[in-house]
Amino acid sequence: MGAPEHLDRPTCQQVIDLLPEPFVVIDRDYRIVAANRAYRRRYGLRRGEVEGRRCHEVSHRSPVPCSRHGEVCPLEMALASRGPAQALHVHYDADGRADRVELEVMPILDGGCVRFFGERIRPLSERAVAGELLVGRSPSMLRVLALLQRAARSEAAVLLSGEGGTGKEQAARYLHHHSRRADGPFVVADCAALGPAGIEEALAGDPAPGRGGLLEAARGGTLFIDEVAELPPGAQARLLRALEGGRADVRVVAATRRDLVACVERGRLRADLYYRLGAFPVEMPALREHIDDVPALAEHFVAAMDGGGRHLPLAPEVLERLMSYHYPGNVRELRHIVERAVVLAGDGPLRPRHVVFPAEPQAVQPLRRRGRPAGGTVGREAVLAALARAGGHRGRAAAYLGVSERTLYRYLRRLREGAG
Ligand SMILES: Nc1ncnc2c1ncn2[C@@H]1O[C@H](COP(=O)(O)OP(=O)(O)OP(=O)(O)O)[C@@H](O)[C@H]1O
Numbered sequence: 001m002g003a004p005e006h007l008d009r010p011t012c013q014q015v016i017d018l019l020p021e022p023f024v025v026i027d028r029d030y031r032i033v034a035a036n037r038a039y040r041r042r043y044g045l046r047r048g049e050v051e052g053r054r055c056h057e058v059s060h061r062s063p064v065p066c067s068r069h070g071e072v073c074p075l076e077m078a079l080a081s082r083g084p085a086q087a088l089h090v091h092y093d094a095d096g097r098a099d100r101v102e103l104e105v106m107p108i109l110d111g112g113c114v115r116f117f118g119e120r121i122r123p124l125s126e127r128a129v130a131g132e133l134l135v136g137r138s139p140s141m142l143r144v145l146a147l148l149q150r151a152a153r154s155e156a157a158v159l160l161s162g163e164g165g166t167g168k169e170q171a172a173r174y175l176h177h178h179s180r181r182a183d184g185p186f187v188v189a190d191c192a193a194l195g196p197a198g199i200e201e202a203l204a205g206d207p208a209p210g211r212g213g214l215l216e217a218a219r220g221g222t223l224f225i226d227e228v229a230e231l232p233p234g235a236q237a238r239l240l241r242a243l244e245g246g247r248a249d250v251r252v253v254a255a256t257r258r259d260l261v262a263c264v265e266r267g268r269l270r271a272d273l274y275y276r277l278g279a280f281p282v283e284m285p286a287l288r289e290h291i292d293d294v295p296a297l298a299e300h301f302v303a304a305m306d307g308g309g310r311h312l313p314l315a316p317e318v319l320e321r322l323m324s325y326h327y328p329g330n331v332r333e334l335r336h337i338v339e340r341a342v343v344l345a346g347d348g349p350l351r352p353r354h355v356v357f358p359a360e361p362q363a364v365q366p367l368r369r370r371g372r373p374a375g376g377t378v379g380r381e382a383v384l385a386a387l388a389r390a391g392g393h394r395g396r397a398a399a400y401l402g403v404s405e406r407t408l409y410r411y412l413r414r415l416r417e418g419a420g
Contacts, residue, residue: 022121025108026075030054030065033116042121044094055119059091070139072146074105075117082107082114088145090137091121099123100137102149133174134167135300136293140285144171151280152178157243159228159277160255162284164403165332168255169226171284176222181251184221189214191230192410200235215242218250227410228254228277229263233270240273252277287327287334295319297331301338302350308342311350321352329402336402358402383411 012034016023022039024032035050043050043058056062060069066089067073077085084106091101101123108116134145151158152175160168169188176186191199204213214223225231231239242248254277263269287294298319302308314322318341327333341354386397398408 019120022123024055024119024121026055026117026119028079028114028116030056030075032058039121042093042123059121060089061092061096071142074103074119078105078107078117079114082109086146086149088142088149090142091123098137132300133170133177135297136290137296138290138292140290141293144282144284145174147280147282148175149178151175151282154280155251156279157252157254157277158280158282159260160253160282160284161260162255162257163286163330164257164407165330166284166286167331168284169224171282172222172224172253172255175253176224176251179222179251181221185218186222186224187214187218188224188226190226190406191235192227193406195413196230196232196235199230200232200238203235203238215239215248215250218248220249222251222253225252225254225277227256229256229258229260229269231269231273236270236273240270240276243276287330291323294323294334297334298322298338301335302342305339305342311342311345314350315352317352318350318355321355325357327402332404333402380415383408383415 012025013036016025016034016036019036020038022042023036024039025034027033032050032053032055035045039045040047040050045058050058054065055075056065060066062069065073065076067076071089072087074085074087077087084104086105087103089101089103090098092098101121104120104122106118107114108118134141134148136142136145148158148171158172158175160171162168173186176182189199189202194202202214204215225239239252242250243252260269260274260278264271264274295314299312299314302311302314322334322338325337329336337355337357340356341350344354344356345351382401383397386401398405401408403411
C-alpha cells in the first residue's frame with residue numbers, strides 16, 4: 001500500500017483525532033493549541049474555531065480559570081507536580097447542558113519544563129449520572145468526589161466524618177463501586193445499632209464452621225464500619241489484628257460523627273487503630289454548607305419516587321423554598337421533606353405549600369441568621385416529642401428528627417439505659 005509522499009509521519013491532529021474521547025492540548029496560558037474531533041463535537045465548535053480560545057471559556061463558559069470558582073484546576077496541579085493530575089468538574093456541552101466530567105491531565109515537558117498539557121475528558125455516562133449514588137455539583141461535593149475517586153484507586157482505609165445524614169454511608173458505597181472490589185460484597189457493621197457485645201460477636205463470627213463474622217463476610221469486598229467510635233476495646237483489638245496482619249482481604253471504610261482525636265485522648269479509641277483507619281480522611285460537608293446542591297438532590301429524590309417524574313422540573317418557587325431551610329438533618333432530612341411534598345401534592349402540581357419544614361415558622365428562618373445546629377445527637381425531649389407526633393411510628397419519628405431509623409433505635413437504647 002503506497003503512502004502519499006508528503007506524509008512521512010502523522011500530524012498531531014491526526015493522532016488525537018483517533019481518540020474516541022474528547023482530548024485537547026492546552027498551553028500554560030490556558031489556550032487551546034489543538035483539539036480532537038470528539039472535543040469539537042462535544043462543545044459544538046467547528047475546525048478552526050477552537051485553537052487559540054481558552055479552555056475555561058469553552059467548557060466552563062467562564063472568562064476566568066476554574067480555580068477562581070473554587071474548583072481544583074488539574075492544569076495547575078500538573079504544573080505544580082510536573083506529573084499527571086485528575087479532577088472532577090462540571091462542563092457545559094454544545095447545548096449548554098451541565099454535565100459531570102472526569103479530567104485527566106498529563107504535562108508535556110520540554111527540557112524539564114512544562115510547556116503544554118494534554119487533557120482527556122471523560123464524560124460520566126448518562127447511566128452513571130442517573131444511577132448516581134452521590135448527587136451534587138457544588139465545589140465542596142466535587143472536592144469530596146475527587147477525593148473518593150482517588151481513594152477508590154487505592155486500598156487505603158478511608159475515614160468518613162460528618163454530621164448525621166450527610167451521606168457517609170452513601171460515600172462508602174460510592175467508594176466501593178468505584179474500586180477494584182466493586183464485584184465483591186459491601187458489608188455494613190453498625191457499631192451503634194449492634195451495641196458493644198453485638199459488634200464484637202458480629203466481627204468475630206461464630207466458631208461453628210461456615211459461620212464467619214463480618215470480616216469474613218466482607219472478604220474480597222468492603223467493610224463499612226459505621227459509628228466506629230462506639231467499637232468496644234475487644235473489637236478494636238480484633239479489628240487491628242486483622243488489618244495489621246493483612247490476614248483479612250478486606251478494604252475498611254469507617255465513619256464517624258464524633259471527633260475521633262478527642263476519643264483517642266479520652267482513651268475510648270486506640271491510637272494505633274485511629275492511625276490505621278484514618279489513613280485517608282474525607283469530611284462530608286453539612287448540607288447547609290452546600291445548599292446549592294438542594295435543587296439537584298431534590299429532583300433526584302423526586303425522580304426516584306413512583307410517578308415522581310411528572311413533577312419535574314420542580315418549579316422555581318418550590319426550589320426557592322427548599323433552599324430557604326438549614327437542614328440540621330442534612331440530606332436525609334431533605335429527602336424526607338421532598339418525599340412528603342410529593343405525597344401531599346397528590347395528583348396535582350407540587351407547590352411551595354407542600355414543602356413542610358418541622359417546627360415552623362422558626363425553622364424557616366433564613367439560613368445565615370441561624371447558628372450552627374448541633375449535628376451530633378438529639379435530646380430526650382426531641383425524641384419523645386417526635387415519637388408522640390408520629391403516633392409511635394418509629395419510621396415517621398425518625399423522619400421528623402431527620403435521622404435514620406437505625407439512629408433513632410440508638411437514641412431509644414440510650415434513653416432506656418438512662419443516658420439520653
Ligand atoms: N449526595 C447524595 N446524593 C444522593 N443521596 C444522598 C446523598 N447524600 C445522602 N444521600 C441520601 O441521604 C440519606 C442519608 O445518607 P447516609 O445514610 O449515607 O448518611 P450518613 O451520613 O451515613 O448518616 P448517619 O450518620 O445518620 O448514619 C440516604 O437516603 C442517602 O441515600
